Amino acid sequence: MFRHVLPLSLSSMYREKGVHPTDDEMETLLSEEKYPIILYLHGNSFDRAISHRVQLYNVLTTLGYHVITFDYRGYGDSDGYPSEQGLVNDSLLVYDYVKNLCVKNLVIIWGHSMGSGVATKLAMDLSIDGRPPHGLVLESPFNNLRDVIMNHPLSLSVRWMPESLVQRLIVQPLKKVGLIMKTDERITNVDCPILILHAVDDPVIPVKLARKLRVSS
Numbered sequence: 001m002f003r004h005v006l007p008l009s010l011s012s013m014y015r016e017k018g019v020h021p022t023d024d025e026m027e028t029l030l031s032e033e034k035y036p037i038i039l040y041l042h043g044n045s046f047d048r049a050i051s052h053r054v055q056l057y058n059v060l061t062t063l064g065y066h067v068i069t070f071d072y073r074g075y076g077d078s079d080g081y082p083s084e085q086g087l088v089n090d091s092l093l094v095y096d097y098v099k100n101l102c103v104k105n106l107v108i109i110w111g112h113s114m115g116s117g118v119a120t121k122l123a124m125d126l127s128i129d130g131r132p133p134h135g136l137v138l139e140s141p142f143n144n145l146r147d148v149i150m151n152h153p154l155s156l157s158v159r160w161m162p163e164s165l166v167q168r169l170i171v172q173p174l175k176k177v178g179l180i181m182k183t184d185e186r187i188t189n190v191d192c193p194i195l196i197l198h199a200v201d202d203p204v205i206p207v208k209l210a211r212k213l214r215v216s217s
Helices: 008-017 023-031 051-062 084-101 114-128 145-151 153-158 163-176 183-189 207-216
Strands: 002-005 037-041 066-070 107-112 135-139 194-197
Touching: 002 051, 008 051, 023 066, 023 084, 037 051, 037 084, 037 114, 051 066, 066 084, 084 107, 084 114, 107 114, 114 135, 114 183, 145 207, 183 207, 194 207
Parallel strands: 037 066, 037 107, 107 135, 135 194
Antiparallel strands: 002 066
16 A cells, blocks of 8 residues: 655645545646655655654655655555565556656655665666656665674674675575665666765664765765
């Protein structure tokens, strides 16, 4: 299931009337060229409806954007088991739905944390296919999954390991289950403007990983 949040100027009209737009009305409003669209890909924790994400949707809709968001397979009310390619496939399905409905609209992909890896892979695939998004926003991104793990607060007990052991015990097992997220390699194949946002005091993903990603791009 996905959620469509209208720009404030549109939702206010319905709120004043005390009614909710129908599904058909929502699709018609989405297809209007006046309002740009953000496809928001959330991070690993919780789901699309957690309060801090809703607060961001409200900020973006106040600025005049449609926000389209959803839960990947295995998250929230979506069935299935998550995998990296599965998350990308889910994102592509929603992106294509939006683009088929809104041929001329400006569509930006916004990925947060883990979602930044999904967003970059999606933007890369679309670029290679000759239909890149209009923009890519990476919020709290990282350069690659290996560095995220080795810089996580819980990784202190394994940081002593030589790189050969890190590869054998951590990186290779992740690859076998389809977890790669080498955003630093994929971002070089993204053919659209990129904006990187990262807090200097991020306690989970250090800002230095975003800086490494910036160098790669």
